[in-house]
Amino acid sequence: MKNFTSFADAGDYKALLAKALEIKANPYGYQQIGKNKTVGLIFFNPSLRTRLSSLKAAYNLGAQAWVLNAGADSWTLETADGAVMNGGTQEHIKDAIAVMSEYCDVLGVRTFPTLKDKAEDYGEVLFNKIVRYATVPVISLESATLHPLQSFADLITVAETKQKERVKVVLTWAPHVRALPQCVPNSFADWFSEVDWVDFVITHPEGYELDPKFTKGARIEYDQRKAFEGADYIYAKNWSSYRDYGQILSTDPAWMVSEAHMALTDNGKFMHCLPVRRNVVVTDAVLDSPNSLIVREAGNRTFSMQTVLHELLK
Amino acid sequence: MKNFTSFADAGDYKALLAKALEIKANPYGYQQIGKNKTVGLIFFNPSLRTRLSSLKAAYNLGAQAWVLNAGADSWTLETADGAVMNGGTQEHIKDAIAVMSEYCDVLGVRTFPTLKDKAEDYGEVLFNKIVRYATVPVISLESATLHPLQSFADLITVAETKQKERVKVVLTWAPHVRALPQCVPNSFADWFSEVDWVDFVITHPEGYELDPKFTKGARIEYDQRKAFEGADYIYAKNWSSYRDYGQILSTDPAWMVSEAHMALTDNGKFMHCLPVRRNVVVTDAVLDSPNSLIVREAGNRTFSMQTVLHELLK
Amino acid sequence: MKNFTSFADAGDYKALLAKALEIKANPYGYQQIGKNKTVGLIFFNPSLRTRLSSLKAAYNLGAQAWVLNAGADSWTLETADGAVMNGGTQEHIKDAIAVMSEYCDVLGVRTFPTLKDKAEDYGEVLFNKIVRYATVPVISLESATLHPLQSFADLITVAETKQKERVKVVLTWAPHVRALPQCVPNSFADWFSEVDWVDFVITHPEGYELDPKFTKGARIEYDQRKAFEGADYIYAKNWSSYRDYGQILSTDPAWMVSEAHMALTDNGKFMHCLPVRRNVVVTDAVLDSPNSLIVREAGNRTFSMQTVLHELLK
Known part of the structure; x- marks a missing residue:
């Protein structure tokens, strides 16, 4: 598995399901995997279950984690390529994602659809940029069109x-x-x-x-x-x-x-x-x-x- | 101790006080207790001491912790039983608390009084609902009428x-x-x-x-x-x-x-x-x-x- | 090193640089140093790199960490000495910093300049107060005039x-x-x-x-x-x-x-x-x-x- 963004990324779903049931039966049994690892979690909109279950999952695995509320905690992000950033946006998502990749071993990201621009949403334009700019594996915490977790x-x-x-x-x-x-x-x-x-x-x-x-x-x-x-x-x-x-x-x-x-x-x-x-x-x-x-x-x-x-x- | 919401929950206060002095003298001596445990902390209003001391306490005990600012970080909660939720609230507290209980081993919650409706405040209506819906022990981080910690x-x-x-x-x-x-x-x-x-x-x-x-x-x-x-x-x-x-x-x-x-x-x-x-x-x-x-x-x-x-x- | 607020605090910069390169080559090799330690991080304005790199640094070192967004997460702070606090401020920075020192072993603080009052900014009035009131070492996460990290x-x-x-x-x-x-x-x-x-x-x-x-x-x-x-x-x-x-x-x-x-x-x-x-x-x-x-x-x-x-x- 390289990233986790859809059913296709799951690969052999039966094997993955079997692994999940095994982990659920023995949740603290895999802490060598998470040792010295940090899970980064970025939210572009509110979350309860995804935020807390992701933290718990990281902790169960012996990993550390951080959460960033994009916007509230950090800078306003520009998403357009080639933009002359002389307006309200303070940092390009290209730089933000590359940088965040430096501070974690896997990056969970939640984006959301516009519900106005179908092509942009169903093209997963924002999420795909994040996957492209990340230098660590990316997990969809919900994107414009899917919620695989x-x-x-x-x-x-x-x-x-x-x-x-x-x-x-x-x-x-x-x-x-x-x-x-x-x-x-x-x-x-x-x-x-x-x-x-x-x-x-x-x-x-x-x-x-x-x-x-x-x-x-x-x-x-x-x-x-x-x-x-x-x-x-x-x-x-x-x-x-x-x-x-x-x-x-x-x-x-x-x-x-x-x-x-x-x-x-x-x-x-x-x-x-x-x-x-x-x-x-x-x-x-x-x-x-x-x-x-x-x-x-x-x-x-x-x-x-x-x-x-x-x-x-x- | 089942929950911690008032003096009565402390049980034998002399024994509890003695334990506190023992823990203070040896703060990292009980980490087997906190191993693989996660402390959930929910704030319905701002906090400095409670937030940070609770995190430190969890860390001292070898536990992990998460903090949720209800409202800012997550959804707007409905508290009325039987409500037809076609207005501004997005999630019922019954579901939110039951779900949060899934992601922690003990739940600290801060609520606050209305200072307008004495019966509601002194009935601890909101806090008691939280205790009722939680499936893990609940610690009051301050409720409408008490602040036992x-x-x-x-x-x-x-x-x-x-x-x-x-x-x-x-x-x-x-x-x-x-x-x-x-x-x-x-x-x-x-x-x-x-x-x-x-x-x-x-x-x-x-x-x-x-x-x-x-x-x-x-x-x-x-x-x-x-x-x-x-x-x-x-x-x-x-x-x-x-x-x-x-x-x-x-x-x-x-x-x-x-x-x-x-x-x-x-x-x-x-x-x-x-x-x-x-x-x-x-x-x-x-x-x-x-x-x-x-x-x-x-x-x-x-x-x-x-x-x-x-x-x-x- | 007592605090870290400028080049002068670095002491022998060649030795510090050599240590940094050694740590980068072996980032998890110093976890005895961070064991049972908690890093406190206070932000008076937004941050991405500083926030996340500080968390990663603490985790690499085997320490725990907490983040406080001053204002959003806690109370409005008074900074004037001797103020009669009958206005909008709810807690004096003197008390807030002394208290936060109780919940961590080292305190990282980000403040920011007014860009209006040169004497106040270049006197590092706010930051120096924080250093004075803290009872643990203070790290500048950027102050009014410097950003040593x-x-x-x-x-x-x-x-x-x-x-x-x-x-x-x-x-x-x-x-x-x-x-x-x-x-x-x-x-x-x-x-x-x-x-x-x-x-x-x-x-x-x-x-x-x-x-x-x-x-x-x-x-x-x-x-x-x-x-x-x-x-x-x-x-x-x-x-x-x-x-x-x-x-x-x-x-x-x-x-x-x-x-x-x-x-x-x-x-x-x-x-x-x-x-x-x-x-x-x-x-x-x-x-x-x-x-x-x-x-x-x-x-x-x-x-x-x-x-x-x-x-x-x-």
């Missing part, structure tokens, strides 16, 4: 809780009050469409189709109720439209996941990456039910990160 | 400096320009009213009576000069009124602790939890005198925290 | 890349859109005017003369082209006027370092402390050329800090 944690969660050989996993769109990125659903599709023991279904209102390069021909079912039938896992998430880029096309409360929805499943487990707006995306009753895996998923963020750090630092 | 550090300070078997300790109100919480005086009374080698006196203008559940029948003396007579320790602090909740009833500069006040004591030591507004609460001359214990108190914050971490992690 | 890193960089016994090093002023401190050029002159294998030249437009106490009689050449002739190292930096204190006297783009300028040198290396405004201070072509040392300089910030920590903690 989340999807890997989700895979760990499903793998360790499933009761059957094959399971039906449903990614469902759910309503929200703000226009959100497509990173989590893109990434979930990028991973789960590849898992050979998963029957993967995506359900959403028309107009919410994700980029086919991530859904890879997965079954799309516009009837949410039909999609839920017999499901073992319901993965809820809002996203804004990819087609009408960044737009909110529906706020239909019928798509909010409720106990009535869950009753259609085969005693299905409920998943969400968090943060979640309660009683907008999903009801309290579902979130607080014994079938809710939301806290376990969040806990597995430590182990997806720790496994990736292990691979990049070993 | 401060009081424990104050107890260490008095214990290690006292020259007599029994000492007279006076908690005195002092003026200030802003309405401040009652946490520190409440907590000081909660602890010092219980110490069997302390004669505890509280002095303040009328209307500044603290909640009797914390003063526990301690002697209240409205004449500040009389209270100071023969005192071994003067503990100064401003607070807003508990009776006329959150109000400033007096700014009388005669209550500012000066050398003339200290002259009434039995060569008394001066204490304050800091931050202190110089020449408003107490004069420079008193703060900078050899009898001032303010820096020592702050230093002992490391050892009160380290002792509590030791108890919760052992 | 940067200059020490620059010295390491020149020492490890020079191809000749003696080298010509040119500090050149360059244009900028904002009024900047004189810290970096002052400090560079403070160090490089003393190195016995360096021919040191300073070039800038008239009116940009630095304080003679730092330039120590170094050759000043107002003709930039002439200064560059035969140079082995070009160190570019903008600064505002010391004479017309804090003013911008020139924005002449002819002073921007370009390939044409570098062609005058003896295959000279280009240096800048960063952050740099590209195509304002220096062109992309120079910054991105093989002769650019900017990333190496930044990397050496770890080793200048680590060496200073080693000296202060040993």
